[in-house]
Amino acid sequence: MHPAAQKFAAHVNPSFVRLLGAFGYGRVYERAHGTTLWDSEGREYLDFLAAFGASNLGHNSPKLMGRVRAMLDDDAPALVHTGIAVHAAELGEAIARHTAPLSRCLFSTGGGEAVESAMKLARAATKRKAILYCKGGFHGLGLGALSIMGNGRLRDPFEPLLPECYEIPFDDLVSLEKTLLDKKPAAFVVEPIQGEAGVIVPKQDYLRAAQELCRKHGALLVLDEVQTGLGRTGTMFAYEQEGFVPDVLVLGKSLGGGLVPVSVAVTTPEIHDRAYGRVDRFDLHGATFSGWALGCRVALATLQIIEEDGLADAARARGEQLVERLRDAIGTHPFVKGVRGRGLLVAVELGPTKGSGILGRFLPGVVDVVSKRVFGQWLALRLLERGILAQPASQQWNVLKLSPPLTVTEAEVDRVVDTIADVLAEYTELRPLLTDVGQRLGSQFLSGWTF
Ligand code: PLP
Numbered sequence: 001m002h003p004a005a006q007k008f009a010a011h012v013n014p015s016f017v018r019l020l021g022a023f024g025y026g027r028v029y030e031r032a033h034g035t036t037l038w039d040s041e042g043r044e045y046l047d048f049l050a051a052f053g054a055s056n057l058g059h060n061s062p063k064l065m066g067r068v069r070a071m072l073d074d075d076a077p078a079l080v081h082t083g084i085a086v087h088a089a090e091l092g093e094a095i096a097r098h099t100a101p102l103s104r105c106l107f108s109t110g111g112g113e114a115v116e117s118a119m120k121l122a123r124a125a126t127k128r129k130a131i132l133y134c135k136g137g138f139h140g141l142g143l144g145a146l147s148i149m150g151n152g153r154l155r156d157p158f159e160p161l162l163p164e165c166y167e168i169p170f171d172d173l174v175s176l177e178k179t180l181l182d183k184k185p186a187a188f189v190v191e192p193i194q195g196e197a198g199v200i201v202p203k204q205d206y207l208r209a210a211q212e213l214c215r216k217h218g219a220l221l222v223l224d225e226v227q228t229g230l231g232r233t234g235t236m237f238a239y240e241q242e243g244f245v246p247d248v249l250v251l252g253k254s255l256g257g258g259l260v261p262v263s264v265a266v267t268t269p270e271i272h273d274r275a276y277g278r279v280d281r282f283d284l285h286g287a288t289f290s291g292w293a294l295g296c297r298v299a300l301a302t303l304q305i306i307e308e309d310g311l312a313d314a315a316r317a318r319g320e321q322l323v324e325r326l327r328d329a330i331g332t333h334p335f336v337k338g339v340r341g342r343g344l345l346v347a348v349e350l351g352p353t354k355g356s357g358i359l360g361r362f363l364p365g366v367v368d369v370v371s372k373r374v375f376g377q378w379l380a381l382r383l384l385e386r387g388i389l390a391q392p393a394s395q396q397w398n399v400l401k402l403s404p405p406l407t408v409t410e411a412e413v414d415r416v417v418d419t420i421a422d423v424l425a426e427y428t429e430l431r432p433l434l435t436d437v438g439q440r441l442g443s444q445f446l447s448g449w450t451f
Contacts, residue, residue: 045389049390068298076293077293085293088293091107113287115148124275126187139189147165184217185219191224196227198349229253231343232403325413334356335427350399351372381440
């Protein structure tokens with residue numbers, strides 16, 4: 001085993017190393033540039049995962065790295081808490097230019113922390129306690145964010161969590177209004193497109209109508225754009241395509257250019273003042289690294305590069321190409337239920353269709369289980385072996401998620417579509433899939449689940 005994998009198993013996460021060994025996913029990535037990664041054996045990969053949407057600029061973007069090198073040389077204080085954080089002020093102003101009328105920023109480092117900032121803000125501003133969230137929603141793994149986790153497997157081992165957090169179905173205004181009336185919540189926290197639940201795109205107008213309902217019933221609409229924000233869906237923020245502005249916007253992941261952790265919850269001065277607008281409340285929220293200089297400077301440069309390079313427009317154009325070409329190439333495949341997405345957040349859903357053959361017709365449950373447990377991971381593994389990094393959605397393994405850096409080229413999109421079509425062409429029936437998976441598990445078992 002590679003020494004880094006041995007150390008990782010010994011000191012960081014042995015279960016993850018075992019999981020990688022089950023199918024033979026083991027790779028140690030040593031170098032990254034743009035859309036390309038290289039592993040310790042010199043193999044090259046086209047990255048269609050982009051660190052779960054954190055690398056919108058591509059890995060080690062030369063433009064960003066050039067600006068970061070200059071930052072490291074000017075002796076600006078990294079952290080001073082008794083004066084004005086100059087770079088937090090600059091970043092706040094830049095964010096506000098994009099998000100008006102949201103113009104007050106609560107900075108943090110992880111996406112989940114920014115979600116918790118929004119939860120605290122909503123409670124303090126409304127003087128209410130309950131929080132509504134959606135089934136399937138993913139907002140982070142801290143104890144606060146976990147309390148609004150729409151996936152039991154990730155939440156249950158840590159119960160009891162925050163009281164008065166209530167789950168409702170996604171894209172369902174009737175349930176929302178009923179629960180707003182029943183529970184009188186401080187906030188409804190929702191993603192514009194549910195990423196980890198399998199790239200679920202709600203009906204047009206859902207979010208705008210949800211905000212109207214929230215306003216009618218005295219709750220704030222908190223929009224979690226940690227994954228969809230900063231160009232990924234074809235506009236700077238997904239909400240721009242819905243004709244409304246949320247009460248609180250949460251950003252993270254790509255805000256730090258894929259290089260440093262920076263996140264933010266942005267809101268209106270009025271909401272912020274209601275929560276924290278008195279001198280004796282100035283320190284009710286924050287952390288040592290909220291608004292840290294390097295993070296804020298990298299985020300500022302990232303926003304500039306997204307604009308200068310037109311990356312939101314690029315995401316729209318490449319995303320349309322990806323969806324159209326996938327629909328042409330695999331849309332009628334017997335195990336492809338659909339291709340969907342917005343911008344460069346795209347999904348291929350696997351599962352039984354009318355054309356799934358005898359097994360699909362008589363045992364759709366078997367096909368469904370195989371798709372959910374095995375097919376997505378197997379497809380990802382076969383793509384990896386052909387030099388493409390992609391993963392199923394973390395909470396929906398039958399959905400292959402494609403979310404490359406926004407710098408991806410037309411030729412790279414074509415290559416990925418062709419490779420997916422090639423691999424899927426080997427599995428127009430279930431039998432060869434089960435045979436190949438069985439053989440692989442057998443050989444991995446015999447080799448001691450080698451990494
Ligand atoms: N919100 C959304 C929509 C996410 O996809 C994620 C992470 O995948 C988070 C929040 C949590 O972000 P972090 O992992 O930085 O805490």
